[in-house]
Amino acid sequence: MAGSVEFLACLRKAERKGLLTGEQVKVNFREVLQLFSLKFPTAKVFDRGFALHERYSLSHWDSLLVAACLEAGVTCLYSEDMQHGADYDGVNIVNPFV
Template sequence: MQTYEVGRAVAERYGLSVYDSMIVAAALIAGCNTLWTEDMQDGHVVEGRLRIVNPFA
């Protein structure tokens, strides 16, 4: 339930798709600092603590 609530808030605040926001929410809840993905904006920082990094950039 927490992932869903955080994910919906992330989707609204950052304009991410529901699926991407659930991935970001899970990373935030897990305490990650970096999320490696090629599907989101490289260098974007979510909630001031989770950096999105494209490994192919």
């Protein structure tokens, strides 16, 4: 779920820049949702998030994103807000706009 929220935030940013229309945002987001199942945060995700926050000084939101990726077995997180090329316990950060 966290990854889908991050993806939507990136789409909205592209919309604000005039690169996508509101309708394109909805269509693209729905297409991606069909490819992946949504995962809701568990107590384990929050515990991992606390540990990641302490270990890497990540923000609350970023630590939960990475924790959710770890829980779901995701090894690549696309984010324009996190450090491109960083590795957090096996989750590699890729800025799609670099």
